[in-house]
Amino acid sequence: MASSHFSKGPLTKFRNAASCDWRKMKIFLEGKENVDFGDRIAKCLENDPVFAREWKTTTVEEARVLVHKRWSKLIEYDFVGLSKGVLPDVAKLDYFLRTLEPYDAGLTTYCMMGSIVPSTIISLQGSKKHQPLVEALLQSKIIGSLCLTELSHGSNTKAFQTTAIFDNGELVFNTPHPEAMKCWSANLGSTATHSIIFAQLIVNGSSHGVHTFVVQVRDLKTLEPLPGITIGSVGEIVGAWNGVGTGWMMFRNYKTGLEALLDRNCSLTKDGVYKSKFKNPAQQHGAALSALAFSRIGVLGKGGQACEFAATIAIRYSFVRRQFGPTDDEEIPVIEYPLQKHRLFPILANAFVIALFHRKFSKIFAEHAMRTASGERSQELAELGKDIHVLSVSCKAVTTWMGVKALSEARLACGGHGYLKSSRLNDYRNDLDPMCTYEGDNHLIIQQAAFYLLGQAKQKSASSPLNLTSALKKPVEPLKTLSGDIIQDASNAHKWLIQHLIKETGLFLKNEMNLGKSAFEARNNAQVAYIQPLSVAFAEFTMFEWAYDISLKAPEDLKRVLVKLCKIYILANLEKHIPVLYMGNYCTGPDLGKAIQEELSKAESDLTPEAISLCDVIAPSDFLLHSSLGSSDGRVYERLFNECQKTANSRPTWWADLVTVLNKSKL
Amino acid sequence: MASSHFSKGPLTKFRNAASCDWRKMKIFLEGKENVDFGDRIAKCLENDPVFAREWKTTTVEEARVLVHKRWSKLIEYDFVGLSKGVLPDVAKLDYFLRTLEPYDAGLTTYCMMGSIVPSTIISLQGSKKHQPLVEALLQSKIIGSLCLTELSHGSNTKAFQTTAIFDNGELVFNTPHPEAMKCWSANLGSTATHSIIFAQLIVNGSSHGVHTFVVQVRDLKTLEPLPGITIGSVGEIVGAWNGVGTGWMMFRNYKTGLEALLDRNCSLTKDGVYKSKFKNPAQQHGAALSALAFSRIGVLGKGGQACEFAATIAIRYSFVRRQFGPTDDEEIPVIEYPLQKHRLFPILANAFVIALFHRKFSKIFAEHAMRTASGERSQELAELGKDIHVLSVSCKAVTTWMGVKALSEARLACGGHGYLKSSRLNDYRNDLDPMCTYEGDNHLIIQQAAFYLLGQAKQKSASSPLNLTSALKKPVEPLKTLSGDIIQDASNAHKWLIQHLIKETGLFLKNEMNLGKSAFEARNNAQVAYIQPLSVAFAEFTMFEWAYDISLKAPEDLKRVLVKLCKIYILANLEKHIPVLYMGNYCTGPDLGKAIQEELSKAESDLTPEAISLCDVIAPSDFLLHSSLGSSDGRVYERLFNECQKTANSRPTWWADLVTVLNKSKL
Ligand SMILES: Cc1cc2nc3c(=O)[nH]c(=O)nc-3n(C[C@H](O)[C@H](O)[C@H](O)COP(=O)(O)OP(=O)(O)OC[C@H]3O[C@@H](n4cnc5c(N)ncnc54)[C@H](O)[C@@H]3O)c2cc1C
Numbered sequence A, B: 001m002a003s004s005h006f007s008k009g010p011l012t013k014f015r016n017a018a019s020c021d022w023r024k025m026k027i028f029l030e031g032k033e034n035v036d037f038g039d040r041i042a043k044c045l046e047n048d049p050v051f052a053r054e055w056k057t058t059t060v061e062e063a064r065v066l067v068h069k070r071w072s073k074l075i076e077y078d079f080v081g082l083s084k085g086v087l088p089d090v091a092k093l094d095y096f097l098r099t100l101e102p103y104d105a106g107l108t109t110y111c112m113m114g115s116i117v118p119s120t121i122i123s124l125q126g127s128k129k130h131q132p133l134v135e136a137l138l139q140s141k142i143i144g145s146l147c148l149t150e151l152s153h154g155s156n157t158k159a160f161q162t163t164a165i166f167d168n169g170e171l172v173f174n175t176p177h178p179e180a181m182k183c184w185s186a187n188l189g190s191t192a193t194h195s196i197i198f199a200q201l202i203v204n205g206s207s208h209g210v211h212t213f214v215v216q217v218r219d220l221k222t223l224e225p226l227p228g229i230t231i232g233s234v235g236e237i238v239g240a241w242n243g244v245g246t247g248w249m250m251f252r253n254y255k256t257g258l259e260a261l262l263d264r265n266c267s268l269t270k271d272g273v274y275k276s277k278f279k280n281p282a283q284q285h286g287a288a289l290s291a292l293a294f295s296r297i298g299v300l301g302k303g304g305q306a307c308e309f310a311a312t313i314a315i316r317y318s319f320v321r322r323q324f325g326p327t328d329d330e331e332i333p334v335i336e337y338p339l340q341k342h343r344l345f346p347i348l349a350n351a352f353v354i355a356l357f358h359r360k361f362s363k364i365f366a367e368h369a370m371r372t373a374s375g376e377r378s379q380e381l382a383e384l385g386k387d388i389h390v391l392s393v394s395c396k397a398v399t400t401w402m403g404v405k406a407l408s409e410a411r412l413a414c415g416g417h418g419y420l421k422s423s424r425l426n427d428y429r430n431d432l433d434p435m436c437t438y439e440g441d442n443h444l445i446i447q448q449a450a451f452y453l454l455g456q457a458k459q460k461s462a463s464s465p466l467n468l469t470s471a472l473k474k475p476v477e478p479l480k481t482l483s484g485d486i487i488q489d490a491s492n493a494h495k496w497l498i499q500h501l502i503k504e505t506g507l508f509l510k511n512e513m514n515l516g517k518s519a520f521e522a523r524n525n526a527q528v529a530y531i532q533p534l535s536v537a538f539a540e541f542t543m544f545e546w547a548y549d550i551s552l553k554a555p556e557d558l559k560r561v562l563v564k565l566c567k568i569y570i571l572a573n574l575e576k577h578i579p580v581l582y583m584g585n586y587c588t589g590p591d592l593g594k595a596i597q598e599e600l601s602k603a604e605s606d607l608t609p610e611a612i613s614l615c616d617v618i619a620p621s622d623f624l625l626h627s628s629l630g631s632s633d634g635r636v637y638e639r640l641f642n643e644c645q646k647t648a649n650s651r652p653t654w655w656a657d658l659v660t661v662l663n664k665s666k667l
């Protein structure tokens, strides 16, 4: 369908080939209010010279200064209403961050880590006396940061070694040795005035495990670190993260009052009496970490955004780029090659499925958070919390892997021009890459899904408020014949896969234990062939189920297209599990394997007329996307040509020296 | 075995666990002369302040100035003896470039593209009158560049649109429209004085297709572009490539003499009589491109080097990094986790197999080049040339894919610290990434292997001087039982795979044609499921066969370790083809699939005691590698800590402005 929203250009005719209206689809996906809100932010930034930019790598210092300037401007705009000093509506916040992400991932992080994340943690873990800090953080009167990671410990959070020792009614912080130095803390390296610290609480010589504290780290007038604290930058890191000022910190007898302890789940009196609300330190530790789930769901969404940027740039470019053709005189757009479709359309499908899933999941999370905050304490709420946790860790891992892979593939799919700074594909990849690592290393956190499933499978009447065990409900029999409905067939195969891997994992672990291995060893040995594939299959399939369900309920014109995307998603993701299907005797011979290949190829071909319009649905505005290859008008060559002309006939600054060298070589 | 070569540190005990001597292995792999030569270059650079460096991204301008300075110094060192003005020994040159690559991939390219590549092309395609240019390029009296790619054409070389029109005894060059602008030419953007140009030769109104020319583009005294030529930079690109000065160029009635035409295979007289030595333009075109095979084999080697850098940094770090353990008090090196081994040891195996293969292949290529240069024209030489071509395109694609994947995985495997600039993993990836695209887009060039195999399979008595059809010799029957020798079993499976895919591809193509599709369409439709997997399987297996063969002939102590590496290589690479093995009924049930998984896991476990020593074999010197995580002494934390201390308590330069913003927010 035509749209006057986009400038005319080489993409117009492909855009017009779509069967449904891109804006209707966008509103279905994101909600009218969010779409309008996003548009308003995008326009604002585009018209504000503070947000003007070019295709040029800045130095670390320049990046930080720019982030500071733009952050100051964002405080003035107050898009999400933080100036009120109360935690904002999750959906609104999410949409603000989503909109900012393609503009500058560093700026997004700076806003999140300086204000939203620490204030959320304090809200969830602190008590009434900490409320003024929450307000101050939200209103940007102070700047926050988050210090878990130490030089020698990241994933193993129990082993953090920074100490907070009770001493005469005060807390004294120390970094016992260099390897316990806090590091990788966003915002800390340049500007944070406060910090959330994870440290071992020691009272009267006995350690109570890792607790969460909030302390002031810099003077508010001079911005110098307070006495007893040394702060610095971890040095240059990757991409937009340099704008954030990632820092390290060491304590040397740094003293604070007891109010530094976030004490929702424990208490510590002036006389050194410590009490925890939990039965054991493991629970206490779990509670300290649970506050992080909130930002993990945000990262899950970033994985989807990475797919959106990748798909938009590479697919738009592939419709414009022509290379080879049926005759020497006729060249066809490279998207016409089935190989190029196969490289790019699954990325588009992933983007849509993640978007549908993420929006629903965020809503569920927000409700859960509200109920928790209102003081509710029910069995059902606790179980819902567990479901949310399992889903957040496993899907965060899967979406961020998908996202990073998408950006790599997209760059390659753009041939040489993909490596131009102005394509932005390299920048996006560098900026988004670390999402596989922060908020929990993917390879580690995803394992929790397998253990959850093993536990659920053991219980006779396992309950899951989010119905996460739907794949386990009915035993799936090995395949006899294909049903002819490939989505049905793929779903069945996927369910069988999950059931089979649960059984095999259980057997493997039992066998290892019988061989005398410890639980630790047995689990480690099961990582590659059992725990990881099981967790991946679970996360992929759950996202599919949710997205497919929403798609089926969409208005007919949208439904037709969404179902196509769901089909590509499930087939492309099932492909890598084919070995298990055959090894486990779910099927034999060519039928299922070929059906997956051929139906996928057909679906990719079918999607072609919709592709440009679908990119329009998920694409950030041209200004935000800022890609010479991925603009909505498709005027790639004009843009590249004009950019090139800026450097016409500029002589190297070292030309005279060069001439001398060339002449010397003549001797 | 112990070695005094490396400083003591956390890696010493792991190094001592190896069963064979790392230096003996290195010499077996690379040859004593090359190892010594490499050591000499490394020492030289390390001791020369011009080559000092830090972990800091430079601006584009800074990068270019640095490359210029260091290149000038390399001319003085004259490591490969270019000052003699004759093309150097291929092995020596290769080793020089290999040694320089980890130091700065931009500098390596600048040397290659400014001198070696253009002089080789002129040697192969030009005639006697061009000899002075060859000398001048090698002696750095002039600087070269290579212009194939145009704004709208890269892969489709036949469609280049730059024209060289014969006019009154001269050649007149033109860029007919903006999209025909030459671009992506290394060295051209900043310093090249000369350029190899691919352009359509037009004589008396008739076009003779793309020919190769050499023209001067800048004045040697002023370094300004010559009249009729406009030159600029394509703008910022990725990583070290910015140091190279990648440029664009447009012609407007630029006139040269006829000697600009490289005329080994054709002639053009003053009177406008053109003659080609070939029967048809396709052959002429093929010959023009064949000169590029030389540098493609170099790129194939770079794929292997990427695996070497990735393996060295991530494996050394994984032996030092401890996280979690059997008890709360005991932490184990992360390399102890089977998952971490599974992520990293196949990279080590790929590095060794590629190295063994590449060295043998380079020798064969050098011999072939010598025989060609000496004027030999035999059927056998022609066939050898064809084999070399097929092997270079398919293996270049496979090794560069392996290399880029390796660098991504390595970075993730180093957790948070992997994203430090000082890890160098991000830089290596950015620098090496484009090798998947230049010297032929991988997805396109690899397809040639499938067509070669289809052709060979059709001939009754196909001959291949390099025995590339070894997998086709005997029909492999579907698997009945495993032999117990997993290498044997994997080889058989691999051979069956190639035979099966050849058959299936043939059938598919025939079927498409029967359905009325054109050859162009049929081939395109076969890309995903047939042509690409077939080509990949062929390249992977050929590299295995060559490397395994060399390994079996190694001294016993080395052989034992090399065979372990070959085993990991073939099993890890066979894994992705498992679906085809089952779909094609090569096997059913769990046996083969499980055997591959389990034997791979066992082999990865077996390799652990050798791993550090194997990294020592392939690692560049610490100075060249320049990685805070990958140094041979394993003193990771000391190095990170010291680097951090440099920024202790530096206040942001914009602190005063920040204080104002914080205060304003208080209102
Ligand atoms: C850009 C960025 C921003 C960050 N921001 C912050 C911040 O604001 N605040 C903060 O506190 N931290 C921050 N971090 C740190 C981040 O949270 C940690 O890096 C992350 O949790 C991973 O931990 P690690 O580095 O210790 O990895 P490690 O645990 O050391 O992992 C190293 C490798 O070992 C493997 N491994 C470890 N254990 C096992 C096992 N049991 N089984 C199998 N494999 C294993 C891992 O998979 C990985 O490949 C940031 C990191 C980055 C990159």
Ligand SMILES: Cc1cc2nc3c(=O)[nH]c(=O)nc-3n(C[C@H](O)[C@H](O)[C@H](O)COP(=O)(O)OP(=O)(O)OC[C@H]3O[C@@H](n4cnc5c(N)ncnc54)[C@H](O)[C@@H]3O)c2cc1C
Pocket (backbone or CB within 6 Å): A321, A323, A324, A334, A337, A339, A340, A412, A413, A414, A415, A416, A417, A419, B113, B146, B147, B148, B149, B152, B153, B154, B155, B156, B183, B184, B185, B186, B241, B434, B437, B438, B439, B440, B441, B443, B444
């Ligand atoms: C760092 C760098 C340095 C370079 N240096 C030089 C240099 O010195 N001199 C020079 O002349 N050039 C140079 N190049 C250019 C390089 O050679 C080309 O970019 C390369 O050949 C790829 O061509 P392309 O960009 O036209 O890709 P395209 O052919 O446009 O490919 C775009 C996409 O379409 C796909 N595609 C195209 N055709 C088909 C098909 N038939 N079937 C399926 N898929 C298809 C490709 O796989 C790719 O994904 C350089 C490039 C880079 C990145």
